[in-house]
Amino acid sequence: MSRLVLIDGSSYLYRAFHALPPLTNADGEPTGALFGVVNMLRATLKERPEYVAFVVDAPGKTFRDDLYPDYKANRAAMPDDLRAQVLPMCEIVQALGIPILREDGVEADDVIGTLALQGAADGLDVTISTGDKDFAQLVRPGVRLVNTMTGSQMDSDEAVMAKFGVRADQIVDLLALMGDTVDNVPGVEKCGPKTAAKWLGEYGTLDAVMAQAEGIKGKIGENLRAALPRLPLNRTLVTIKTDVPLPGGPRTLALRERDAEVLAGLYRRYGFTQALKELEGGAGVGAVLAEKEPGQARGRGFAAAAAAPVANVDPALAAKGSYETIGTVEQLEAWIARLRAAGQFAFDTETDSLDPMQARLVGLSFSDTPEQGAYLPLGHDYPGAPAQLPMAQALDLLRPLLADPAVRKLGQHGKYDLHVMRRHGVVLAGYADDTLLESFVLNSGIARHDMDSLAKRYLGYDTIKYEDVAGKGAKQIPFSHVAIDDATNYAAEDADITLRLHRVLSPQLAADPALEKVYREIEMPLVPVLERIEANGVRVDADELRRQSADLSKRMLAAQQKATELAGRTFNLDSPKQLQALLFDELGLPAVVKTPKGQPSTNEEALEAIADQHELPRVILEYRGLAKLRSTYTDKLPEMIDPDSGRVHTSYHQAGAATGRLSSTDPNLQNIPIRTDDGRRIRRAFVAPSGRQLLACDYSQIELRIMAHLSEDKGLVSAFESGADVHRATAAEVFGRTIDQVTANERRAAKAINFGLMYGMSAFGLARQLGIGRGEAQDYIALYFSRYPGVRDFMESTRQQAREKGYVETVFGRRLYLEYINSGSQGQRAGAERAAINAPMQGTAADIIKRAMVAVDGWLAAHRERALMILQVHDELVFEADVDFIDELRSQATTLMAGAAELRVPLVVDAGVGGNWDEAH
Template sequence: MKKGDHLFLVDGSGYIFRAYHALPPLTRKSDSLPVGAVSGFCNMLWKLMKDARNTDVGIVPTHFAVIFDHSSRNFRHDLYSEYKANRSAPPEDLIPQFGLIRQATRAFEVPCIEMEGFEADDLIATYARMAREAGGDTTIISSDKDLMQLVGPSVAMYDPMKDRQIGIPEVVEKWGVPPEKMIDLQALTGDSVDNVPGVPGIGPKTAAQLLEQFGDLDTLLARAGEIKQDKRRQTIIDNADKARVSRELVTLKADVPVSEGLDDFLLQPPNGPKLISFLKAMEFSSLTRRVAETTGTEAAEIEPATVVVQRKEEAHGPDLDIAAPAQASAPQTAAATTAAETPPATEAVSARAGDGLSPAALADTRAHAAVAEKIDTDRYVCIRDLRTLADWVAEATEAGVVAFDTETTSLDPMLAELCGFSLATRPGRAAYVPLIHKSGRGDLLGGGLVENQIAVRDALALLKPLLEDPSVLKVAQNMKYDLVIMNRYGIDIVSYDDTMLISYVLDAGANGGHGMDSLAERWLGHKTIAYKDVAGNGKAATTFDFVDIDKATRYAGEDADVTLRLWRVLKPRLAAKGLASVYERLERPLVPVLSQMEQRGISVDRQILSRLSGELAQGAAALEDEIYRLAGERFTIGSPKQLGDILFGKMGLPGGSKTKTGQWSTSAQVLEDLAASGHELPRKIVDWRQLTKLKSTYTDALPGYIHPETKRVHTNYAMAATSTGRLSSSEPNLQNIPIRTTEGRRIRTAFIADKGHKLVSADYSQIELRVLAHVADIPQLRQAFADGIDIHAMTASEMFGVPVQGMPSEVRRRAKAINFGIIYGISAFGLANQLSIAREEAGDYIRRYFERFPGIRDYMDGTKAFARENGYVETIFGRRAHYPEIRSSNPQVRSFNERAAINAPIQGSAADIIRRAMVRMEKALPEAGLNARMLLQVHDELIFEVPDAEVEATLPVVRTVMEGAAMPAVALKVPLQVEARAADNWDEAH
């Protein structure tokens, strides 16, 4: 090897497990030999080799080798007898594929390197060092964190799953330390996969902070007494020896006495006949055809090779090479791997896991396989002892990906008790762990714990390392719920995917909902067990802790199994549709943020609510008397039938229409239209409905939501409930409290800060109009926002020719109604009602508006055309909102979808901006040394609880984060503006 040469080193062991876990099980048709991992490996290596010989794709290697782990013990076992002691044997159907994969490597004319007594990572470190000394560069094909210590000026890594180079900046970005400190970081954090002890309780973030403070591990251990946190200081002092041993275990050996030199790794041209011979033996017809086309080989003339299959009992025997058809088979002496090899890190357990297929092809392959592979709920395992649970945890750790689900006593995660949990390590392989199931029906006749259940504390002690292991991907359906549950039990789940959110990103507004039951039917062709079938229905219903354990096992096991299968189908669709960044930047990072906000809750003053409830009752009673007087009789105001008969039957008011049931329609819109036409009774009805709704929904109901332990109200945020990306709030809904009415504002006074704190309300100013000015590129609006001019006054001046100075309030009000109405596709009829003017006059206003701001009409027409062609629209960050009925032949349906499609990019972009702000805010506040806590999100507003002494320091941080939230993804053409104030209650702060 000489200066300027480039060495590619492939982490072959990582590839094996990625191929095995990335693809559905596959067997050779002729004899049912498991070959799924071999197929995935071959496809991955073919793509890598093909790109390696293509000068158009970037770096072209001159040298190439695949490195494998050897099955024997190595020097690390002598250093620490427990090293990798928790590893279980690989799956039985994978064992015969180890030898086949080595044979495949040789069929590719690629060196297949392994060495007894050393791990693949040590060989990679040694060859990277040799290349550097020879003046060459090295690219390591892997995303394994253990190899990141090798990254430097002449050594980089390449993650084929994400098509991403990993250099020094990427290591720093991910781990908080440069490559030369990765050894010390891993010595502190340990590695549950390899049973490297580390220092208990020290995670990557804390380790990075300590190394930044003290420089290196030796200095940290020598000066541990200077650590301010008592518990952390004592933990490090007590476990200093473990840290030192761990450092030796994770340090890669770069001086392995290798027998092959770099010149043995010269990249050879592909041997078409030899490779095709092996592929035909494996019966990989598609790849055979691609190889034949690329190499110019006539595949029909090639005979299948003779390959040696190592069964489980032969796994330590020789690994035989393959021969081209005209040659005899020649034995080799490299042993097949039988011990569990390093499972992939979280990033490696991607749905794109390198099988060589395009994302679209992988998504299609998995979708077909998912429907074909039937679900058998009788196969699920019930775990009732610690030994079995430990084996499952080890299996999940080894797999690198596990589906996880909790079963609880309540849908409210702040009140729910954990009944058990389920795990799935691969499709069809699932288990349930019952914890507190009781006998009886939950009444006075039952309630004793069923025997042979693991104690909650013991089960969670085993589960905690798995859920907190960043190298294992946890897959869940609605992970936020499980996060809150497990947080309450002292466990912080890290590294996860959420099938509900993946589906939401892919299909918001299309294909129905994103719940597991509907997704299972849509993607797996499977109807899941209904909850009522295991827990009962109506009066016979009981909580899950009283469900029979056999039924619970089938139900909970299915939850985990289906979730894992859905993940395998849905995840590659993100890449195939170009939506991975939406999920990774807008959805997944928000899950822990909302989880923390829900757990924090907000304080509510019961006395204020009680007083308001009485006042609202008096106001409603007074309105009732007025209503009876105007109607000329008493009737049940809340009855749509009786109200309709009064308005349209007795009084003969205009505009009446009947519903499908034959009753008069008395919807809010009908009453508002009548009130706008000057009819007094409908106006009184509207006012009465508002008062009674506020009373029942808030002043009467909110005290019932106060948590018995925290004494605060904890709302629940739904992330996948709207088509535009807006969050919704429920139990209780805190987003619909009216802000423009006196009564609504008074309800907000009941939301208070704890003693010694203030509530801070930070609200985007006219964010949707600013987004409109950006996407529609309206010069006048852009300039007005840039200059800080009153946008409504500017619009009125543009439309009506009235000077901004001294403008009548009525003129400005009309312009404001048009500004906001245009965003929602308001019609002349709607604007006429809102402004109490003639429809013709309202139509003139709208026409004049479009004449003054033609870019808005262009935007609306362009958006409708795009939506009709594609079935969806996009926000400025790439989120899609689907409107499949925009091509409907029904004019009303089509018109509704057109208006929604016009609004979605505006409202959705604003929603995305505040999502980005929330994700950044959760980190920005503590990084600024502040103790402020984000409590609520209400559309364009964030509410914080801030210590009195930190209010002045908090406000600028909040404004900076929110105003810069779009950057760097999108450089808005108009500035965002945030108004933030502090007060004792929510109303005063707003």
């Protein structure tokens, strides 16, 4: 019998998100939910069903909202980290060959219910893959439920009875009596599953229970009688529709051939290395977390990954090269003369560490002609290794060439190589092109820009992998132990392929003057600037952090003691199981948020939802906040202080976000909290050395100013030109007040609208943020657009441009391609439209601060002994300078930052000075 598997996609995503820790890939993108979904799909597809569908909710209202306006009114907005994983999830599902279904006006449950009954009637063996208890009402011959997280199944009345105490045909009545706090369907007060099952066991149906309500004694009988008017509506709300008009039946949902190339790119992007291995080996779907590969040489930039090759690749580009090992002074001098005569060459470093501040140079490679290259070994120290040129002698010979700005150098993720050479006494000049950045500017939306991926994509070339020469896992050796012959083939290939890639990518950039300008005037000049910022590092007061850790520990202990008093007994605050029993069983607090298994959740969202009903949840949240600050910052940052410099050195990534925003890792200094006193205390540990101060310069409301520039809305432009409080001015417009009459709440609402519109905030999101009804929030948005029609027109014209061109641009010409802007899937299309509106603002802000960094760094060139640029965080630059130089630096830095772009409204830069980062901010 053919099988039909109906996957409850929304359930999958939420269950995976709450069940797994907050995982991220190498670029800092959240992957926890994605990881869980891939594993659950792996289990679902293992048996190769003939027909399958991944069903998700369509955006917008459903018929249930029309019946009951407060339906799901209390449901929390999707967390940002989860929202970021929705589009990648859909991409993976599609690449796996699974149809994705969304239907307006109904929920995913209704689509699944309709297809399930149609499939059973058509003789298919139907499996509903879900953890949602509501689906138990559909169990019957030919329809079963499978919970892929627990492995449990329900395929008969007996199985449903064992779990819920009622038959499948009584589940709807059970749910109507119990209600559903998550969907905001109020049931009979104090009527839990046992009471509801008892009544249905005794009377049979909801109608019979209602008819016998007068005879049910006690408080629960009173509650039942009070609920009688709403129980029929409850039954309608919890009943899964099985007659939804659908464009196709179950047999139109055949499992398609998977797109292995797209799937491979996605698995590589999100670090699912085991899934990738199984895919390449033909073993099917699967995923495990990627492990960091210790000791990998950084010449390839990021971890190796391959994207789909571009069609019509010239076969000549994929030819294997011939490479030379440089072992004598004469050979090296000959290559130096050759490279100087060429005027341009690709180079790469091989090292023994991923940390550029600690990496030891093992060798250098060069290429000036495709298919030719050389490797200069300098630090191979395995037993029996051939004699190599002394490093100091070799670098002395190379220094004039590497320091000559007239000889152009090419690299792939060359910032790392600049670090390594500087630490070995060579200041490299003339770094002219970077193939990672060429690829990124051409299309920031492709999954990876590492050398191996680009070689496959643009050259059709399969590179030698690091594991091929160094092994992997526990048996992997450092590059200094790799045989020199093998090292030559691997390292010289790096330089050769980098040169070949440049010869393919550079003409593509030159063919588009706007993109060429972004690359030449923003990205490439920024490379040495970022290298200097990273090398400068920031001084961190380890003793202050230890004091903060001790204080946080004391306050955690106090919170534990307070929690014990409130509970009336001892319990483990870190145990979800104990918290669940205490909060919901003993104290009887409502379970507003459920786990994927249907149990009351104790996560932050769940505790916030009930914090106004009892003091204990608030104390637990306080304890968790303190614990996170200690583990993430005050305990960890001292361990990251470089032993040589005594400073913390982050790494900035130019190709980390499609919009052009910089990201940072090891440590991520862009996520240090600022909105709480405890978070700001962390910044107090970032200090200036004796005789110096910190200067923090921050763009004021930069993205909103960019919105005013792009929309040309007269009201918004006027507010900025006048120097008025733009949120107060907006409130005055929206609410028909004078600026002096605007209340604090009205300003707060205007601020939420101003910023929310740029990020696609819905009326529901605004309502939740402001604590008002959705209707009122929708009225606010409508009134806003009536007062600022230019903003509305800009948003619509941007969507239209995106639909026509497939991309949007920043003020400076940076381009963001929107793959799903014309998708037939409403969810994908809506996500792409939100990105289309936000990207020009966020991307332009990224361009502006990058331009500012280049300008300020240029001015600092003559003052490096007196001042350093040490941090870039969002829209802020942080400097360290001599006390007697701080005023001049402040004047110049704010002027240069304000002049980084010419907009229709002024760019305003706020600046502060202090002995630590918090004082300066």
